[in-house]
Amino acid sequence: MRRQIWRIKNEDWTDASGSQVHLLTYEKPRNRTEIVSNGAQDATLEELVELCDHDAENCNAHDFCGSHRLLGALLHRHLGRDMATRIMLDVASYGGQHGMGGICRSGDAYGDLDVGRVGHDWNGKYPE
16 A cells, blocks of 8 residues: 655744745644645655655664665666656655565555565566
8 A cells, every 4th residue: 555645844843044844754744733735746856765764764674774865866867857756756655665565564565566475486577
């Protein structure tokens, strides 16, 4: 199952210049937090990478901390910013690389992408 991504702001969150800070999160907003957008269609590549890396850290999937930054850099280098951002949004919607692989999540990406089941051997072929 894909995860919902929210862009939120809180009147208490500001940067050094006093401007409001918006954050991406998988957690549904509550209390004094305002939803700016959902679905992350307005997210930058860097915001999506940061969301995935922080989520990996939060669920103790430490081997994946930083891997999203590296993947984002490779995608950006070879495909350009727009395509890299679109692919990273897809990865983020599965909960990052760790979520896609079933670490801290169900690993639904295997079925969605038709590449077998989490924890099982694969036939080594992508669907046509």
